Amino acid sequence: MRLEVRETYSPALSIIAPFGAIIFSLLCSFVLLFIAGAPPIESFFYLIKGAFGSPNALAETGARATPLILTGLAAGIAFRAKFWNIGAEGQLYAGALAATFFGTGLINLPQFLMIPFLFLVGGLAGALVILPLVILRQLYKVDEVVTTLLMNFVILLFVSYLLEGPMKDPMSLGWPQGSSVIDNGVLPQILERTRLHLGFLIAIVVAICLWVILSRTAFGFRIKSVGHNPAATYHAGIPLFKTVLVVACLSGALAGFAGITETAGLKGYLTLDLSPGFGYTGIAVAMLAALNPIGIIFSALFLAMIYVGADSMSRAVNVPTYLADVVVAITVLSVLVSLILINYKIQIGKLKF
């Protein structure tokens, strides 16, 4: 088997390939469902129904997509500059901590100010977490994959300590959870009697803004250039340190936003299981969308559909919900392979793709 670089770029192929990958991964999951003893077509029907079948299901998918859009954007912007921020999970909790610290009574503003204020402090908290790490990386070449990843555990244990101690809500009947965010800070529902909240719209607006910044502005251009070739970018007079610093802080801030949407939107208070790995799934979201902010909205919705749908599928046909993780993993792998196919021809024996 060998790979040959494609000298010509085919726009049709670059659209077909990812969709082909998604279809391929769905076929793989059919096989898995079959092995698990469930009727594949029927299970798949339950998955779709669970994700889209009723207003409530749709709302649930949207609510689940919200933090994924934000952590996806966090990974997406950082990866564009080849800054491998694996720490969105920790930065999300940092944002959630900020929401708990400032939003549970310390500061009281009218709603139209309180919500932006919470996003501001949440973003700052996420950025602050990443700031020392990006400085270490730019000055001393300390590998950010390691530092951002390990920072997740530091922050999670710190949150655990706070929730068991100083920040524990005295009204929580002994559960380790933070106090509730005050009413002015809570993100209002956008569908009555569902969990879909304003955070969903905010996430989409943020994604669109980011898309405009990345594709239309000099700053976005510099990020792209730094990511592809830092040396040539430096030679062209663009400061690397500053550019990567801003990108990393922006990435941390976006993950911090996700902490706000979960604390002030979905749950109302901080718990240790606030995020079932949204920070890590965000990486898959970003990869699936080839780091494009608009694509990230859709890939977040797609993954949210699988997770939410898999919950109801598992109830209906009695298969483990972990199948959702497997499907997501296969999808991401197939999409990554399909991206290779866009750039390379694969040849096995006499067969050419």
Added chain:
Amino acid sequence: MHSLLEVESISKSFGDLAANNDISFSVSEGEIVAVLGENGAGKTTLMNIIFGHYLPDSGSIKFKGEKIPVGNTRAAINLGIGMVHQHFTLAENLSVLENIAIGNQSLLGFSIDFKQIEHRITKISGEFGLSVDPRAIVSDLSIGEKQRVEIIKTLFGDCELVILDEPTASLTPQEVDQLFLTIRSMVKAGLGVIIISHKLDEILRISDRIIVLRNGKLTGSMDKANFDKSSLAEMIVGKKIERPEKNKGKKAEKLMELIGLNISSNIGSPMGLSDINFELFGGEIHGIAGVSGNGQRAFAEVMAGHMRPDLGDLLINGKRVKKFTPRAFMDEGVAYIPEDRTSDGVVGELSILDNGVLTETKNPKIANRFGFLNKKSSTKFVGEICEENDVRFQSLNQPTRLLSGGNIQKLLIGRWLKRNPEIIIACQPTRGLDEGAIVSVQKLLLEERDKGKAVLFITEDLDELLLVSDVISIMFDGKLMGPYDYDKLEKREIGLMMTGSGIL
């Protein structure tokens, strides 16, 4: 003489581009065949097909009368075809011995018989005049020595046909002589040799036969008896080349000065600078000769603001510079054409359009005050660069890596000239370019000189140095010798000073 390699009607296309079109040639035992051609003429593709990196679309290759399986590097190596690549493929942190062992030992073996390998290395070096210390660490070796290691590595596998890709690209005249002795002893031992090059003078000295490629086609073949430089040059480019004429520039006022400049060596630049006093005048091309790795990089980088000197002053227009960043120097009117244009010059994955405006993200014509890029004026800006400097492309949106080296260089230089710089720092600006592109780059720099700009011209090619420069300094071991007027120096003398002997 027995025929060693027979290439029969090889064709290979990449998309619409016919990189090789029905090429046939042969190499006999004990024969040196040179493959000449511009960049993009298909030389490297052809060699990669022979060596098994690429599959040809049609045609066959015979080695010693037998067909060899195409597209199989391992088979090519086993049959006795060896290739010395232009860019060295050595692990810098390992010793010579270890580097040679890596390529020739089974990965699954338990132990490596270093004694036996060392013995063989000594034997090969003796036989072919490739003196190198097997225990030395590769990063400590000079370019010439590294090349010798590459050749030993190739000969180690009992090869019978050696392909040398641009072997003289960065050697001193003395090192070239030594390499040629090695090549002669190789053919004396019955090996066949293919040399890929674009340096006509050297090729005429060494080869028995020359074949010329142009646009993927074989345009000519010439035996030693009929060698004729000017008709070969024409075969290569398809038209007559008008070299720039030697004339002296008009020296104007001093634009840059370095006083007592010192840079200690560090990881980023293994060779520092010691006690550099240097002046750069407008209207003059100041050539710097030297084997690469003698401090030229640090010298160029400090003059372009990429590096801060440990000691000493740098003055631009008589003013002492305090801030050493590329941007600050750009704003002072310095343009820096880096040595490695594909890694430091352009962002290969990005479009020509993007690369053309990479230096202009602060230019109000390109990005408005809110930071939004103006696509229309960018397109106009880059279109002008390409037109003024004869950059040939299919579309401004194509990835820049698809351009030939010459077009990349013209795009880069054009981008800098658009900023109307007063001082141009050019590092090896013609290295690896074909004849046509070399001449256009030289002419561009001469034009700037005639406009009164100061040009620093760092090169390893002495013919070019003498052709283009008005004054010449020589760099060795982090120190600068000179300046000398170009007509006061012999090529031979420069060669000696480049190696530290014969300081005038």
